[in-house]
Amino acid sequence: MSQNRPDQSGFQRWLLNWHIDAMLLGLIIMVLALGLFVLYSASGESSAAVSSQLKRITLGLVVMLALAQVNPDTFRAFAPWLYAFGLILLVLVLLLGDTAKGAQRWLDLGVIRFQPSELMKLAVPMVLAGFMHARTLPPKLRTIAAGSTLIVVPAALIMQQPDLGTALMIAISGGFVLYMAGLRWRFIGGLVLAGAAALPLLWSQMHGYQRERVLTFLNPARDPGGAGYHITQSKVAIGSGGLFGKGWLNGTQAQLDFLPESATDFIFAVYAEEVGLLGVLLLLVLYLAIVGRGLFISVKGQDSFQRLLAGSLSLVFFFYVFVNIGMVIGLLPVVGVPLPLISWGGTSMVSLLAGMGVLMSIHTHRRLLSS
Amino acid sequence: MAEIKSLKNPLAERQLTLFRAVIAGLGVVALTLVLVGRLLQLQVVDHDVYATRSDDNRMRVRIIAPARGLVYDRNGIVLAENLPTYQLEIVPEQVEDVEGTVTALAELIDIPDRDRERFYRRVDQEPGFRSIPLRTRLTPQEVATFEVNRQDFEGVEIHAALTRRYPLGRLAAHAVGYVGSLSETDVAALDPRRYRGTQRIGKVGVEAAHESLLHGDPGSKIIEANAQGRTLRDLQYQGPTAGENLFLTLDAKIQEAAVTALGQHDGAVVAVDPNNGDILALVSQPSFDPHLFVDGIDYVTYAGLNADPGRPLFNRALQGQYPPGSTVKPVMALAGLQAGVVTPRHREMCIGFFMLPDNERRYRDWKRRGHGLVDMHDAIAQSCDVYFYQLALDIGIDTIHDFLSGFGLGQALGVDLPGEKPGLLPSRDWKRATRNETWYPGETLNVGIGQGFMTTTPLQLAHMTAMVAVRGRGYRPRILAAKQLPGSEDVIEFEPTPVAPVHLNDPHYWDRIAESMEAVMHTAQGTATRSGADASYRIAGKSGTAQVTGLSQEDDEAPDLLDVPRELRDHALFVAYAPSDAPTIAVAVIAEHAGSGGRIAGPIARAVMDARLEPTP
Structure with a gap:
């Protein structure tokens, strides 16, 4: 028996050889597996939806593992090129992108349709981390100003598509890099104030449906049949799930089509309805573990680039979780942010797993100095 | 200081990011x-x-409306039932090309434009999975035609629904009534819980009067539906309770006989059983087809019925208030005997007219040459007006009012049918209260022969005759005899309701009057001898010819019937009961503007009594 047990150190060596972080991978697989079960239910027991999601997961995992093989220094070196390439694509999208659901986000590359904004989710924190890496930390005012420009330009382009949610996420990912770089608290406070002051400007730039979402968030009863319907039905789904849930495939809100977008942005409501608070806590623990592992990787990073990038990627991952769940439970306005690793469709699955790949790369390419 | 800060310090930077990561x-x-x-x-x-x-x-x-109770006549003949009708329905979601399907269907089954418009309007409004009727009321041939071709029409189906049917149709429309769509007034008046899901309610006749028995209680079904409203499964089912079946006092055979006998005349026939108040026949002509209302009447048809000068929707039997004419003479004679102003042997000289003292006006007898010396018996048999002028004058209007009230005149009888009118039995008080005028003796004379202010309904005349038939006892007229609870074989009979009887000082007076009324039918002098001829039973009757307008009383020449426009001609009336020794039917007939009561209305009454008493051939 003991002879047949796989050689622990050999397995670890194999993992290290392929630059895989076992803990991160394990947590990711668990969330993905949960996600497939929820999706099967949320999609009305559609195996087609599950298999298309499986393809997307496979692609994401391949990208993740591929990126894990790349040395972080290479990321740092290529980040400016990636960023520049992304900017060009964003401009192209605005000029000749496909329109889906009233917004121009897609670029048809002949073989695959592609959202360049997803590329920027990696490129922005990377180029910013690289930029900070070359400077002394905490950053000076000039550095901050230059770094902010790196954030604002792509964010502004994405807002024109319009895709407020993604623009926000990209700005946040850059913001987390600045935060990890030691942006002084008074700057952070100033930014928050400036942000508050800029709200009217943001409001004037918003499209009608975006304003509608905000107004509805502030008062869901304003339009219970229309814009408030999502959030009302979502709260009913979650609340009726109770402590133990209605059981897998038995969530009436989701199964009877009362819950809109149940497989995509509102899939958390399906999950919460069917598995209850206990299942929700399990999912939150898994998410927290992933974020915690990411922050741990950040702390263990060997240079500023690695630490800032890993920190940003981890915090962005958490931000997705917080914004999506916050939206679904009525704490935040409805913005189109998917639930990480669970929501159906979109390129977010691939970009998030790619981020995980970068985390693995950072953690598994350490030169072991102290042994 | 500034120089130190600008130098890279890996350890400090690492501490900084660690701190930041922890935060x-x-x-x-x-x-x-x-x-x-x-x-x-x-x-x-x-x-x-x-x-x-x-x-x-x-x-x-989902509310399940109850099946309405059935209505039978006294012999179990169906008067109102629920019949399945077939309608063609389309589920738009299951049909690829709705318009093409309708066009193809139109080649098999006639689909009027009105139906198509209504169909397309509902297709636009309602969710695609709901079945929407295209054609209602398919004939058996149409159903068969469709069934043969149904494989070509996926998503098209024939559905059965229950519709109220009245087998006697217009023959009993006023008695049985009809159901129609709920109006706003109906909705305001009824119990919303019982009527959830109900589409139609009784509007007139028995259908209206006994709505609460006929309706039943709705059932309900709790279903699970998705956000689009599509039913997924039943969670709970509670069946409806059907309405109670009603057995009426009506006899379809007598009803039909009455309608046939009345023929083309406008008018009414009411027949009751004197022993319990059972209404055996209740006819009002012209009539109408009750199904018009069941299916939802369109405005043009309804306006046409309302504008019809014959007033087919007007129930003359309960609501028509006619001067009773000479039909009131038997009870008037009883009033005189009871008041003690005459004895049966008392005689009057009839010279063809009557004059009040100190007055030039001549109150004419219908027979210009007069009846000569008549006693009470002759006066009734020959319907001498002069005798009754004197009699009424001797009794006095208030005593007449009080005595005749005992026979139900001048008041609603409380029949279990809606819309009954009270007629008018005048008195001094009445005239003072309504017109603020004093009573003139001449007005008493008119009341004495059932004219003037006095009006009665055909139902009241039948009731009055029935009370005479059974010597002053009487029962409130009724149309509901028994009911049957849903799902039960037992029939629960209702007890007849007696009215306050009329007691005479000398019960033999009843016999005197009965003999006189028999003489009307069975003696040579009688006004209706032809109607009484060849009967296998004895009849007691009284004719009446009621003046419609005030054709001048002074006009010496009685107008020839055919010279007068129809609407000014006299009403022909007749009341009778039979068999006279043990009465089982009392009849009142009025034929509007038909002329002589004895000649026109008498045979109608006879036919009605035959339907009850003669063995069917």
């Missing part, structure tokens, strides 16, 4: 706790609220 970690935990707090509120604290709302979302209550 971020704490932030992540804090924000997660915010989420957990909110989830606790939703899923634990407010769980009941949301669970209820979730159930409200998915569960719908």
